[in-house]
Amino acid sequence: MGGSSGVEGDDEVERIERLIEARGLGDRVTMIPPRPHHVLSTYYRAADVCLVPSRSESFGLVALEAAACGTPVVAADVGGLRTLVDHGRTGFRVTGRDPAAYAEATRSILDSPLLADELSRHGAEVAATYTWTTMAARLRRVYADIAAQAPLDCLA
Structure with a gap:
């Protein structure tokens, strides 16, 4: 926890x-x-699954860190977790606050080593795309696209 x-x-x-x-x-x-941040990967790697039952989540760093360590994620279907957790491919998203739904998703991972391995592999692949260099390039493109648009005349 x-x-x-x-x-x-x-x-x-x-x-x-x-x-x-x-x-x-x-x-x-x-x-x-x-624990200190530099030892968290040890805990993520030791886990069979990482649950992120957030009520809200602007980004979902815990889910990203777990995925980067090859740990399948079961997360709430909220905020940034919708982007980070590709349901059925990199983990599972759970709608609502139903503990039984979290248990079912978790059990499906624990009961199937093949599924756990696939989620782990795909999650790590996605997490690898979230480097500082990649994110800076994406942000630069957003700003360039905005700058290329004609300014709005707010007084018209």
């Missing part, structure tokens, strides 16, 4: 820790505190 997000995130982490204890899952679930 990733780090918390603000005070409400801390409350959620505590709630989940209580659930783990109450349900006797301490031997199956490990809560890992936030």
Whole structure:
């Protein structure tokens, strides 16, 4: 589980820790505190799947990092995750907040090593296109396209 997000995130982490204890899952679930960025790839690579159940996501860096490490992603169908997670090709997107839907998508990956391998390979290929050089070139093209257009007469 990733780090918390603000005070409400801390409350959620505590709630989940209580659930783990109450349900006797301490031997199956490990809560890992936030780690330095340079060691995250070790955790991504050790995972069989990465869940990103965000309520909103402007870009989806966690999904991109997981994919770059070859870890299949199951993510919410929101924001930037719609661009990063190609449903059925690089991972799965889940509409809504239904835990059963996340479980089903996760189970399909865990039950099929062939599917997990395909998602892993395609995800890593897509992630490799998100280099600083590539993104800067894309942004430069956007600005060039805008600059090439005739200015709008806002006073007309």
